[in-house]
Amino acid sequence: MTGDDDTPRMGFFTDTSVCIGCKACEVACKEWNAIPEDGLELTGMSYDNTQRLGSDSWRHVAFIEQRKPFGGPEPALTHEDVDVFAAASRLGTDPGSPDGHTELRWLMASDVCKHCTHAACLDVCPTGSLFRTEFGTVVVQEDVCNGCGYCVPACPYGVIDQRRDDGRAWKCTLCYDRLGVGMEPACAKSCPTESIQFGPLQELRERAAARVRQLHTAGVTDARLYGESPDDGVGGDGAFFLLLDEPEVYGLPPDPVVTTRDLPAMWRHAALAAASLAALAAAGFARRPR
Amino acid sequence: MSGRETPAGAQPGRRRRRRGRGEQPMVPDARFSSYYGRPVLNTPTWKPLDIAGYLYLGGLAGASSLLAAGADLTGRPALARTAKLGAAGAISLSLAALVHDLGRPARFLNMLRVLKPTSPMSMGSWLLAGYAPLTLAAAAGEVTGRYRLVGSAATAGAAVLGPAVATYTAVLVSDTAVPAWHEGYRQLPFVFAGSAATAAAGLALAAAPAGQAGPARRMAVLGTALELGAFHLMKHRMGLPAEAYERGRPRTLLRAAEALTASGAALALVCGRLRDRRPALAAGAALLSGSAALRFGVFHAGVASAEDPRYTVLPQRERLAARGS
Numbered sequence: 001m002t003g004d005d006d007t008p009r010m011g012f013f014t015d016t017s018v019c020i021g022c023k024a025c026e027v028a029c030k031e032w033n034a035i036p037e038d039g040l041e042l043t044g045m046s047y048d049n050t051q052r053l054g055s056d057s058w059r060h061v062a063f064i065e066q067r068k069p070f071g072g073p074e075p076a077l078t079h080e081d082v083d084v085f086a087a088a089s090r091l092g093t094d095p096g097s098p099d100g101h102t103e104l105r106w107l108m109a110s111d112v113c114k115h116c117t118h119a120a121c122l123d124v125c126p127t128g129s130l131f132r133t134e135f136g137t138v139v140v141q142e143d144v145c146n147g148c149g150y151c152v153p154a155c156p157y158g159v160i161d162q163r164r165d166d167g168r169a170w171k172c173t174l175c176y177d178r179l180g181v182g183m184e185p186a187c188a189k190s191c192p193t194e195s196i197q198f199g200p201l202q203e204l205r206e207r208a209a210a211r212v213r214q215l216h217t218a219g220v221t222d223a224r225l226y227g228e229s230p231d232d233g234v235g236g237d238g239a240f241f242l243l244l245d246e247p248e249v250y251g252l253p254p255d256p257v258v259t260t261r262d263l264p265a266m267w268r269h270a271a272l273a274a275a276s277l278a279a280l281a282a283a284g285f286a287r288r289p290r
Numbered sequence: 291m292s293g294r295e296t297p298a299g300a301q302p303g304r305r306r307r308r309r310g311r312g313e314q315p316m317v318p319d320a321r322f323s324s325y326y327g328r329p330v331l332n333t334p335t336w337k338p339l340d341i342a343g344y345l346y347l348g349g350l351a352g353a354s355s356l357l358a359a360g361a362d363l364t365g366r367p368a369l370a371r372t373a374k375l376g377a378a379g380a381i382s383l384s385l386a387a388l389v390h391d392l393g394r395p396a397r398f399l400n401m402l403r404v405l406k407p408t409s410p411m412s413m414g415s416w417l418l419a420g421y422a423p424l425t426l427a428a429a430a431g432e433v434t435g436r437y438r439l440v441g442s443a444a445t446a447g448a449a450v451l452g453p454a455v456a457t458y459t460a461v462l463v464s465d466t467a468v469p470a471w472h473e474g475y476r477q478l479p480f481v482f483a484g485s486a487a488t489a490a491a492g493l494a495l496a497a498a499p500a501g502q503a504g505p506a507r508r509m510a511v512l513g514t515a516l517e518l519g520a521f522h523l524m525k526h527r528m529g530l531p532a533e534a535y536e537r538g539r540p541r542t543l544l545r546a547a548e549a550l551t552a553s554g555a556a557l558a559l560v561c562g563r564l565r566d567r568r569p570a571l572a573a574g575a576a577l578l579s580g581s582a583a584l585r586f587g588v589f590h591a592g593v594a595s596a597e598d599p600r601y602t603v604l605p606q607r608e609r610l611a612a613r614g615s
């Protein structure tokens with residue numbers, strides 16, 4: 001799915017390798033879109049007190065603390081041959097830790113609606129409230145949504161949710177109002193490290209591929225793109241990511257599939273089941289008329 | 291900076307390797323990782339009483355319409371009356387539950403704003419928009435005894451749409467990312483069809499005289515066989531998310547459903563030969579409550595499967611491993 005003929009499909013490339021976890025994107029999003037407060041909780045999940053995407057969090061910065069060995073020598077049983085002065089002189093410059101201690105790796109990633117090419121939320125919406133914009137993004141029309149809640153369990157990424165007091169479904173609009181007047185979305189605008197990059201999807205894909213190559217050359221072999229491939233189960237994401245670990249570590253599904261891909265088969269099975277029910281009832285009447 | 295990251299990233303031991311390919315998803319992977327154990331999916335916001343109730347009442351109505359038409363055709367007026375009133379009452383209640391569940395009930399007519407084949411809820415709304423008036427017309431004809439032709443036409447029409455009303459709800463819940471619902475999409479319509487048959491048969495057994503309830507008794511037995519058989523198959527084929535049906539509240543509900551439905555069907559088999567009305571009443575009550583327990587069990591199992599990231603992540607990992615990537 002591309003945008004209109006004259007409007008290219010727009011999206012986000014979120015490069016988590018340069019995210020510093022400042023949450024400027026979360027704040028800018030809340031401010032610009034006038035999203036209500038949704039609880040001030042201290043979770044103990046590293047610096048993450050937002051916890052998840054939902055009706056009142058359209059950007060969510062995930063924080064993952066990992067212990068990873070830094071590839072130093074195996075710990076020796078005795079320490080006679082360790083030159084402590086030489087080791088001390090390397091402090092701060094040598095990543096290797098002679099005693100085999102591990103060091104903390106801190107992953108941060110700003111998550112957002114993926115604006116799927118094949119969007120389950122949009123497919124299942126019975127009112128037509130969810131629609132595809134001229135920028136190829138997926139947006140809820142709040143004056144149409146009747147709060148049926150179908151989009152909530154349909155989204156394979158756990159993005160869209162219903163606001164309890166208001167009853168309607170809400171999610172990232174990729175700042176549809178700002179795009180309309182040629183501005184970039186609030187989160188991308190506020191990101192100080194350009195972890196969130198906004199632009200025509202095609203261009204972002206090229207930029208992302210170059211970035212992965214660069215990181216691999218530098219030895220960061222963990223770097224991988226997530227959601228950029230048009231061949232995945234949702235036809236590719238309009239908002240895709242560069243990750244440094246498996247997707248599920250960040251709370252993302254490793255192989256999401258748009259549920260409506262199986263819908264024709266579902267209707268076929270339901271039709272067969274309906275026929276069976278009718279046959280079953282007929283069988284009930286067919287025997288010994290009374 | 292990247293110099294420091296290099297060794298951290300290059301740790302081969304962290305890569306999850308799948309041994310089990312394809313067929314043994316019941317074995318949980320010890321190296322499964324998640325984000326602080328948080329669910330990947332957002333939990334359905336549907337209210338259990340409204341939506342499980344909607345699934346149940348839709349089934350009761352749809353199968354009752356079949357009984358009503360059959361009873362009309364074979365000259366069983368008391369059975370026809372029970373089934374027509376039952377269908378009209380159940381579908382009215384189910385529509386009320388559906389509207390009650392909306393975040394903006396005043397906007398319920400927006401359901402008919404578009405006709406969308408990709409949305410089972412849209413298709414279902416149009417289906418009900420056709421079906422509900424037919425059941426009401428059939429029931430009105432029955433009660434007033436006037437406009438017989440209109441009444442029979444409505445009864446026949448409702449019987450044509452009834453089976454779809456009873457089974458489309460399986461598509462409604464399967465067409466989501468919820469593992470325990472989606473992965474059962476092949477069998478769930480049959481489970482719901484069987485469950486609809488037992489519910490309608492239960493109502494007929496409890497309310498119609500034994501002399502006319504023969505078809506309902508046979509429907510109870512056949513429906514039970516279909517429901518239990520399809521449900522067993524569904525859990526067998528589903529892989530890991532089937533666990534959600536075997537734990538906690540869903541397990542209790544589904545065990546109760548099984549026991550109630552099976553004993554209701556057994557009672558239905560014998561009560562045709564008894565003079566006493568009480569066994570038929572008991573059979574009817576058991577079948578009706580068994581069908582309800584099944585819908586609530588399926589509903590809660592789905593919610594539980596959405597709340598545990600294992601059911602989302604592990605089957606997807608299996609899939610990736612099977613594709614060799």
Ligand code: SF4
Nearest residue numbers: 113114115116121155
């Ligand atoms: S990520 Fe979820 S909410 Fe966003 S477009 Fe895809 S299905 Fe819809």
